[in-house]
Amino acid sequence: MNPVEKAKEHFGKLIEDQLKRIELIKAEKDWVDYAKLKPIIIGTIGGDGIGPHITAEAQRVLEYLLKDEVDAGKIEFRVIEGLTIEKRSEVMKPVPDDVLEQVKKCHVTLKGPTTTPKKGDPWPNIESANVAIRKELDLFANVRPVRVPDQGIDWMFFRENTEGAYALGPFGVEIGDDLTMDFKVTTKPGSERIIRLAFEYAKKNKRDRITAVTKANVIKTSDGLFLKTFYEIAKEYPDINADDWFIDIMTAKLVDPKRRTQFKVLVLPNLYGDILTDEAAEFQGGVGTAGSANIGKQYAMFEAIHGSAPRMVKEGRAKYADPSSVIKGGAMLLNHIGYPELGKQLEMALDICGQLEKKLVMTGRSTGATSREFCDYIMETMADKDLEKKWQGYQKKALEK
């Protein structure tokens, strides 16, 4: 078949698949009620590189916090092995079937970083494990908080997680040697559900501003639909100020100390969310300190937003890897499954240990603390019955500076 006809056929098939996906979104079941599950099964997935190491530490913190629940049979922990680049390359799948099966048997998972190959790497160019799990479990919302208490930064990002430039990432077309095309997908129901979640969050948490970020002046069709949907939904929330920015100027404004503290809740298509949340995390100490929640109506997965740092492992520095990002994922997990007090406790301890008190500092090398020592520090901090007072005190002092 000539390459143009072949590409047309391919494109036709992609359209049909996406139309089917829309039907699935429309027919999806309502949100799972964790209060009705006994036990709630929490799976931990180590992943690659420093992943198994920092995930095991995060699990230790969660087990400490949830000890009574585990004893009462309300929570069960499971360790899921095999989501490694070696195994994935061997079966040539982003997620091996047996791993996926185990993941689906858990209600929520806490996941370490996994290697994502690109063209030219020593690994086969398989799809990212994160992206595949997000699609497979329909985890449409990537929720990423960034907080820098002493700079007045408190952002909550709602990144669309199953569409945009990611939906068909591995399914672009090559026509001869000179022409390549990728596809970007935005659907109405897909936009509605993420935007609504962001507005509901703002409403529940008394945030009076929500900002959509697109490039609708250039990417007119798909970003245009996202933005139109945003303003339609905004009408249902008259008490929340809704505005929108383009991604280029938004990346600039995040660096402006006067403007950036005014942003509160941000909702954005997949790739812009990917990029902007890395930039945002940098203010808080880098991607190593940022956690991320991948939320769907039936499943949820919590993870670090950084890579697997194979170099640290090669150089024998895995034990100095900062576990904060996965632990932050753990705090979000606690909030999500119905333990907001424990989640808050863990977040306060993370603020104190990582930003406010800093009795131990992680440098990624033997000049700093090990992940184990840092986790012990977090657990000691949480055990303090004046935790909240201490946290407020530090925060006040930091803001006065």
Ligand code: IPM
């Ligand atoms: C993230 C990561 C992933 C993404 C990569 C590893 C595929 O950067 O979670 O932000 O692009 O979504």
Ligand code: MG
């Ligand atoms: Mg990213």
